[in-house]
Amino acid sequence: MIFYFTGTGNSQAAAQSVAGAQERLVPIVECLRKDSYDFEITDGDALGFVFPVYFGGLPLSVEQFIGRLRLTGRPGYVYGLLTYGGFAGGAGSMLQAALARAGLGLDAVYGVKMPDNYLVLYDAPTEAEEQKILKNAGEALARIRTRIVLRDRVMRGTALPVRMLAAALYPGYINGRDTAPFHTNDTCIGCAACANRCPSRAIEMRDGRPAWVKDKCAFCMSCVRCGAIEYGELFTGKARYKHPMLRKKGHDAHGAAGGHETHGAASGHDHDAAGDHDHGDGDCCPPEGGHAHGAASAGHDHGSGAASAGHDHGSGAKCH
Numbered sequence: 001m002i003f004y005f006t007g008t009g010n011s012q013a014a015a016q017s018v019a020g021a022q023e024r025l026v027p028i029v030e031c032l033r034k035d036s037y038d039f040e041i042t043d044g045d046a047l048g049f050v051f052p053v054y055f056g057g058l059p060l061s062v063e064q065f066i067g068r069l070r071l072t073g074r075p076g077y078v079y080g081l082l083t084y085g086g087f088a089g090g091a092g093s094m095l096q097a098a099l100a101r102a103g104l105g106l107d108a109v110y111g112v113k114m115p116d117n118y119l120v121l122y123d124a125p126t127e128a129e130e131q132k133i134l135k136n137a138g139e140a141l142a143r144i145r146t147r148i149v150l151r152d153r154v155m156r157g158t159a160l161p162v163r164m165l166a167a168a169l170y171p172g173y174i175n176g177r178d179t180a181p182f183h184t185n186d187t188c189i190g191c192a193a194c195a196n197r198c199p200s201r202a203i204e205m206r207d208g209r210p211a212w213v214k215d216k217c218a219f220c221m222s223c224v225r226c227g228a229i230e231y232g233e234l235f236t237g238k239a240r241y242k243h244p245m246l247r248k249k250g251h252d253a254h255g256a257a258g259g260h261e262t263h264g265a266a267s268g269h270d271h272d273a274a275g276d277h278d279h280g281d282g283d284c285c286p287p288e289g290g291h292a293h294g295a296a297s298a299g300h301d302h303g304s305g306a307a308s309a310g311h312d313h314g315s316g317a318k319c320h
Helices: 010-018 028-034 060-068 091-101 127-150 160-175 193-197
Strands: 002-004 025-027 038-040 046-052 070-072 077-084 108-113 182-184 203-206 209-212 229-231
Touching: 002 010, 002 028, 010 025, 010 046, 010 077, 010 127, 025 028, 028 060, 046 060, 060 091, 077 091, 077 127, 091 108, 108 127, 182 209, 193 203
Parallel strands: 002 025, 002 046, 038 070, 046 077, 077 108
Antiparallel strands: 182 229, 203 209
């Protein structure tokens, strides 16, 4: 069984890449939205947690889920797979601590670099950059899958300066996550996809338009997959990234200016894909394709390099 948390598809694709043919994949977002935390696992089976690194640490949604998880059965091998744009920071140690509080051990922590998608600070990668990162990620995930099958015991060591940097950055995530700057532009069609997949239930539809009804959210950027969602003026003119597995022509990007996710984008970045197999997250168009299980190319969620202040999810601080 694999529990995964994703905002723009990268960690979902990573989970699918390392999963066995009959392995159950459980989206943490869906569990949080439905208050569903009871699961049964066969004694001795492997149990995985796949998620992005936020500010060098653990996404609050993942920590909340693990704290509420009620597991019947004892796994024989527990691992974490971290997706990030720059570095894993202290996320592995934070996962280990969260699992210990839940009565579970941690046998291995793996990591894989994915395309950055934290638009608050960074531009989405170009098509060429994205393809290169995903190619390397696919190769890395194939190796990780082999190590998981063999049940390797490997914990990612983090140098003291990196741990110190992550510790300094993580409060920026905890204390940030403000929803006030979120709003829609005039391309919003009221499809409710953003509200339906928000893990924090921070978005409600009012008069046919999304409204942010909580002061803070998970800051997973899943709503930003749609080009109708803005954050102040920080996203204006920027392409929107989501993993190719979730792309469909003319979908999830009403009016994004970059070409990644626009209706009828001419850049070719928004080609038909394997289908938005996002486990009922409420996308505005129905899935066109099948499950990307075992896909060689996978993605990550929010991450890149920067040790600056404010919202810095990933690489030196942020990721999803």
